[in-house]
Amino acid sequence: xxxxxxxxxxxxxxxxxxxxxxxxxxxxxxxxxxxxxxxxxxxxxxxxxxxxxxxxxxxxxxxxxxxxxxxxxxxxxxxxxxxxxxxxxxxxxxxxxxxxxxxxxxxxxxxxxxxxxxxxxxxxxxxxxxxxxxxxxxxxxxxxxxxxxxxxxxxxxxxxxxxxxxxxxxxxxxxxxxxxxxxxxxxxxxxxxxxxxxxxxxxxxxxxxx
Amino acid sequence: xxxxxxxxxxxxxxxxxxxxxxxxxxxxxxxxxxxxxxxxxxxxxxxxxxxxxxxxxxxxxxxxxxxxxxxxxxxxxxxxxxxxxxxxxxxxxxxxxxxxxxxxxxxxxxxxxxxxxxxxxxxxxxxxxxxxxxxxxxxxxxxxxxxxxxxxxxxxxxxxxxxxxxxxxxxxxxxxxxxxxxxxxxxxxxxxxxxxxxxxxxxxxxxxxx
Numbered sequence: 001x002x003x004x005x006x007x008x009x010x011x012x013x014x015x016x017x018x019x020x021x022x023x024x025x026x027x028x029x030x031x032x033x034x035x036x037x038x039x040x041x042x043x044x045x046x047x048x049x050x051x052x053x054x055x056x057x058x059x060x061x062x063x064x065x066x067x068x069x070x071x072x073x074x075x076x077x078x079x080x081x082x083x084x085x086x087x088x089x090x091x092x093x094x095x096x097x098x099x100x101x102x103x104x105x106x107x108x109x110x111x112x113x114x115x116x117x118x119x120x121x122x123x124x125x126x127x128x129x130x131x132x133x134x135x136x137x138x139x140x141x142x143x144x145x146x147x148x149x150x151x152x153x154x155x156x157x158x159x160x161x162x163x164x165x166x167x168x169x170x171x172x173x174x175x176x177x178x179x180x181x182x183x184x185x186x187x188x189x190x191x192x193x194x195x196x197x198x199x200x201x202x203x204x205x206x207x208x209x210x
Numbered sequence: 211x212x213x214x215x216x217x218x219x220x221x222x223x224x225x226x227x228x229x230x231x232x233x234x235x236x237x238x239x240x241x242x243x244x245x246x247x248x249x250x251x252x253x254x255x256x257x258x259x260x261x262x263x264x265x266x267x268x269x270x271x272x273x274x275x276x277x278x279x280x281x282x283x284x285x286x287x288x289x290x291x292x293x294x295x296x297x298x299x300x301x302x303x304x305x306x307x308x309x310x311x312x313x314x315x316x317x318x319x320x321x322x323x324x325x326x327x328x329x330x331x332x333x334x335x336x337x338x339x340x341x342x343x344x345x346x347x348x349x350x351x352x353x354x355x356x357x358x359x360x361x362x363x364x365x366x367x368x369x370x371x372x373x374x375x376x377x378x379x380x381x382x383x384x385x386x387x388x389x390x391x392x393x394x395x396x397x398x399x400x401x402x403x404x405x406x407x408x409x410x411x412x413x414x415x416x417x418x419x420x
Contacts, residue, residue, distance in 0.1 A: 063291075064288060064291075067284045067287045067288055067291070068284045069284075074277045074278045074279075077277045077287065078274060078277055080291070081273075081274075081277070081290070081291050081294050084291050084294075084295060085294060085295060085298060088295060088298060162387070165383050165384055165387045166383075166384050169382075169383035169384075171383070172379075172383070173375050173376075173379035173381070173382075173383060173385075173386035174375055174376050174379075174386070175383075176383035176384070176386040176387045176390075177372070177375045177386045177387060177389070177390035178390075179387070180386075180387035180388075180390050180391050181390050181391065181394060184391060184394060
């Protein structure tokens with residue numbers, strides 16, 4: 001029974017890593033949509049989010065089925081609880097990428113001087129999701145440190161957006177609102193990637209990352 | 211052993227309900243801070259968030275300790291996994307209230323015509339957290355329906371903010387960004403309250419709310 005449980009858990013963890021990779025692709029496509037007003041990229045991003053959600057439901061149902069097996073020991077259950085919790089993180093990453101794609105679909109255009117800022121945010125966010133997936137697969141706690149650094153980069157880029165909005169801003173209120181919200185979406189996307197890496201640290205060490 | 215587990219679970223659920231009540235108070239104080247530029251209210255809100263986070267850590271540690279008990283049956287484990295997951299929801303509610311309080315602390319002032327919109331958002335958000343706490347205590351699935359209606363109200367109020375920003379907006383880019391973000395914080399706060407009510411439906415019926 002224990003072997004059966006562990007195999008199913010390992011499958012659930014692999015699925016979670018695949019979902020984080022899908023989230024990485026979704027945010028990359030959403031960034032293309034936002035910066036190049038590319039409707040196809042927006043559609044790709046939204047479809048990736050749908051795919052992610054469908055597989056997540058499957059993952060969660062499997063996790064709850066695992067609870068019906070009576071043999072699991074505490075350490076296995078800890079992994080299972082964490083998998084369910086991280087499922088919520090990757091779900092949010094997909095939703096946030098979809099919000100960015102929706103912003104593009106509403107015809108919102110990023111003001112020219114901010115394009116490099118958003119491009120970098122998109123690249124870092126994508127890399128963070130890829131690294132979170134890698135951390136899930138490798139259970140390497142060193143990845144968590146790198147993700148924290150990248151998270152600082154995203155926060156710094158977001159402050160750059162705010163300082164532009166607070167300065168001389170000739171692009172109107174609507175663009176200010178869209179830029180502020182899009183910046184928020186990338187920031188939250190990055191936070192969820194960090195949460196995944198921190199959970200890997202927890203799974204390996206049993207100690208919560210601070 | 212099973213009785214011990216169930217008592218501990220019941221305690222965890224009660225704690226979760228208390229945390230939702232704290233989140234309700236935190237968003238109410240944050241709204242006062244935002245609308246009346248009231249520094250004391252902002253400080254109260256931030257302290258409530260700190261209190262919520264401290265108790266949540268305790269709740270989570272207790273939940274993981276419960277996993278060390280070897281006897282739990284599947285239905286009990288399902289409740290435990292849900293409690294851990296909802297812990298993440300109330301944590302976000304506290305953080306979102308804190309973001310609103312921080313917005314007030316940065317000296318952001320809501321333009322006069324939008325004050326009634328934010329006041330209503332604050333009232334509905336507070337009530338939703340109170341209702342989510344009540345749903346956790348009563349396990350009454352009827353509460354979930356009411357929360358979904360209130361969530362629609364918050365979404366409608368948020369659209370009202372956007373239509374103001376998109377129209378004739380004489381308050382500048384910074385105010386547009388602040389209003390858009392604050393609206394987003396209330397919307398997300400409401401979403402988490404709905405997630406709690408939906409989880410109560412799941413706990414009672416075993417069927418995921420759509």
